[in-house]
Amino acid sequence: MFDIPPGLSRNWSWPTDIRFGAGRLAELPDIVAGLGARNPLFVTDAGLARLPLAARALAVLEGAGLAHGAFTDIQPNPTGAQVSAGVEAFRAGGHDAVIAFGGGSGLDAAKAIALMVHQSRPIWDFEDVGDNWTRVDTSARVPVVALPTTAGTGSELGRSSVITDTARHRKMIIFHPIMLPHVAVLDPELTLDLPPALTASTGMDALCHALETWITPNFHPMADGLALQALRMIRTALPRAFADGQDLGARAQMLVASGMACVALQKGLGAVHALSHALGAVHDAPHGLLNAILLPHVIGFNRAAAEPRLTELAGLLDLPERSGAGVVAWLAGLRDTLGIPETLAPLGIDRSRLEETVNLALADPCAAANPVPLTRDTVAALLRAVIPG
Structure with missing residues (x-):
């Protein structure tokens, strides 16, 4: 039988930098600073944004005196329009990194927002078909820190996001290697109240x-x-x-x-x-x-x-x-x-x-x-x- 001792804390390279262990949410300000960012955009879904867990994460940022914004207009099965709104919020707030917080919907949307900040083509041009991924402009990259609050999609270690094209009623897999988050914080305490x-x-x-x-x-x-x-x-x-x-x-x-x-x-x-x-x-x-x-x-x-x-x-x-x-x-x-x-x-x-x-x-x-x-x-x-x- 395989088990993980509750007090175990480790850092791994996956190649994503993984911070595993209970209580590691507290390291979030230092992680953001280590990426050279000073004003991250905190992205989560609308349902989670209303819960104490999101307030707890934001309090960690506020307690460290770290400037930040929040974008929470994400629904289950995130859409292209929601990603576009997130990009607008990122640019309007002068943000320099994305904190992806939540389950699959929140993480997928946050990664897509970070990808699209520096793109001139529509997101659908990057569907994971053939060599579409080569269309992505990689000249600039927004750092992403991912903190999963569910154990399901594993999007914190993935190179894609599933986004719904509401005009065509299609779910599309958007892919590029630069969508892999820079840091993933696997803190099991964030999943205890699921x-x-x-x-x-x-x-x-x-x-x-x-x-x-x-x-x-x-x-x-x-x-x-x-x-x-x-x-x-x-x-x-x-x-x-x-x-x-x-x-x-x-x-x-x-x-x-x-x-x-x-x-x-x-x-x-x-x-x-x-x-x-x-x-x-x-x-x-x-x-x-x-x-x-x-x-x-x-x-x-x-x-x-x-x-x-x-x-x-x-x-x-x-x-x-x-x-x-x-x-x-x-x-x-x-x-x-x-x-x-x-x-x-x-x-x-x-x-x-x-x-x-x-x-x-x-x-x-x-x-x-x-x-x-x-x-x-x-x-x-x-x-x-x-x-x-």
Whole structure:
């Protein structure tokens, strides 16, 4: 069994400079100063901005006498318009760095804001397709310090952001290596008050990143190693963090595993993410919860092609049944333990926009890495399985 002692504090290079350990939020002013910044823009989502946790982080800046601004006009599934508004706020305030604070939505938006400050092209020109990333102007870079408050997307260690194009009803992956934050502060104390339902859905998002990475047929042994270790950690830590939100060791383990899974996903994802991106764009539903609901269904669909990998994983995790069926059973049992719905019905999603969702899923870049090639019929069948009709 893998565990992290609650008092452990370490600095790592990933190549992002990682400050891991409880209480390291207190180092934020010194981290900003070390990047040569004097007036950062604090970026978080609107919901978190109203909670004591954000006030606590801002108080650390104020206590150090560090000039700063705040931009909080970020919603779940951040949009291009919200990123543009953040860029305007950055420029108007004369800011010189970005502090990204929150879950996946806040971190993704903050990274996109930092990227776009020095760009002349629209953000959609940098979608992660082909060599679009080479269009980015890299002559200037805004420093980013990322502080995750959930253990899910791992965006604090990622080189991309998922941003919704509301005009085309599409979620788009915006990518460039300079989007990698300069410093990531992994302070498990920032996740202690995360409600059980969000602990479950964000934790299943991290699990999904690692598992889809592991079974995609793309070749990337280093990513495989990260994915397997993340899965090993999540298997024990996620139920613990869900059952007892104050379990600092479990929270720390989930933060580390989430970051590892995010780095691993550069190998490729698959149908879970292709479907969840499409459903999120069409229905504005939460990404982590979509992934959590979809995951057992999609892994079952992929079993025929991924059986050797799933069998190997079942052995590593010491599951009762060493097979793909054993992995699917584990996922379904974990879903039930965490109170995750079996279908999308509780999210108010119906089949009225099924055709639109199918088209978006097939066009999503994640679709290409799925172990079983996706077709219009198979995607529609997967959606019907999770959307009662």
